[in-house]
Amino acid sequence: MRVCKQCLSLIGKGELAEGECEACCNAFSRVEEFASMISSRLSEYEFETFNTGSRVWGSLRALQELLSLKGIDYDIKGKFNAELSRAISSKTGKIRSVNPDVTVIFDLETFDFEIEVRPVYIYGRYIKRVRNISQTRWVCGYCRGKGCEKCNFTGRKYGTSVEELISVPAVGMFLAMDAKLHGAGREDVDARMLGSGRPFVLEILGPKRRYVPLDELERVINTYAGGKVRVFDLEYADSARVREVKMERHRKRYRAKIIFETEVERKELLKALEQLRGEIRQRTPKRVLHRRADRLRIRRVFETELLFHSGKIAVVEIEAEAGLYIKELVSGDDGRTEPSLSSILGVKGKVEKLDVIEVMD
Structure with missing residues (x-):
């Protein structure tokens, strides 16, 4: 088998290739090229830390299994991830972390990649001043969200929700894909939530921005909600806060x-x-x-x-x-x-x- 230097160090035997590596198909020699493409995409995101992972399947997985039968552990993922991380760090100035803001998943079979973004979590409290608004999105039970006469072709049982009134402005400001509301319990649709408000965590999914002034976010949400809902005491949190909010037994x-x-x-x-x-x-x-x-x-x-x-x-x-x-x-x-x-x-x-x-x- 003709292999590159990196694969030779992993396999332990074979003829050093001057051209194409029959094991990794020259993935190692193209690390800088891949890192440039990835760094270009990452420039769309606000992040401080990153990590890399790789996916092995198809012919490369078959090669791993064949070598395994011969007692050879061809751990291409670990070595490739280290090489790719080094190159990305050099080009972006960001550091590799086990709990990263973004994770790059590289496909070693197709040489394609995808970017997974860690959600942003915001803790706060909300007041619901009007009745007949659900806490979270409530899909119409007749059409399952497709739209029908029962729901006036909205796909929803109720016109809006606390989740939507809070999420829509947040998604816009964080340039995110979506957002999900986690509340400390929930009030009935026809009940108001007054007084000191209900604790919640907003999980912002796929954000391109990670740092938004929370006083500005509070103002934008409250303006968008038009008095139906008000949020306050916003602060950045983490995924552990979601579990705390969901598990706490508030009187x-x-x-x-x-x-x-x-x-x-x-x-x-x-x-x-x-x-x-x-x-x-x-x-x-x-x-x-x-x-x-x-x-x-x-x-x-x-x-x-x-x-x-x-x-x-x-x-x-x-x-x-x-x-x-x-x-x-x-x-x-x-x-x-x-x-x-x-x-x-x-x-x-x-x-x-x-x-x-x-x-x-």
């Missing part, structure tokens, strides 16, 4: 406007609210059974307070453990939540309006 304080079937006495209502404090056994609500497993949850109500009462109408505040469904805490959900305000009073009630007024740290 929450809610304000609910309740309508009862018949008038209730204030004294009885106060007594029922007091009895509601403590352990709640709650099966998955019927309204979400189509998308969530039917299981029993045990949660706690910590505080209840009556803010207003007149006949059939009451406004109450409830502080509860994460994961408690407040609408069913009031209605009982046909016995799936016990105890409930309705079961304690002996009068059916339902939440007409619901606000999350604090997500507690």
Whole structure:
């Protein structure tokens, strides 16, 4: 086999090639050429660190397997990655890192390459001031996003979402492909998120820019959202913050406007609210059974307070453990939540309006 110097050092035997290497097809001799092409593409991106990887398949993989049968470990990837990284670093002035901003994946069979960009993560809090906006994009269940009469050919169940109102400006400013919102829990579509706001991490995918002034980003997002949503306390974060936000079990304080079937006495209502404090056994609500497993949850109500009462109408505040469904805490959900305000009073009630007024740290 006729091989180049680099392949000869890996294989350990063969005739040194003056022309084309039969092992790597002269990939090693073209490293500077490849690095120039890659560096040109990388100039489109804002980055400080990079790494390289390579892909082996087809005839090169077959050669590796053949040599392996002869007891030879032809590790072309490791050596080629080191050579390519050296050349890219020399041309760009950037350093190689195990946790890079960008990763170049080179195909040793076709001599093509692709660039993978590490997402940018931004932590913050959002307030949702209007109802009937979902937290994340909600695809129409009838057409699966294609567009139909049910969704007015938008492909979405709701006109917009918190995710879209935050993501669209961020994608524009970071010259990114897309963005994904990770929230610390979620409020119902018809509930507002007020008070101190809900913690979130925005994962910005495929960004060409990595560093945007966050005060400017906050201003642009809030202007674009037009008062429907507001973000604040933005800061750069990392992927670990996503896990923290998703896993944290925040207590929450809610304000609910309740309508009862018949008038209730204030004294009885106060007594029922007091009895509601403590352990709640709650099966998955019927309204979400189509998308969530039917299981029993045990949660706690910590505080209840009556803010207003007149006949059939009451406004109450409830502080509860994460994961408690407040609408069913009031209605009982046909016995799936016990105890409930309705079961304690002996009068059916339902939440007409619901606000999350604090997500507690």
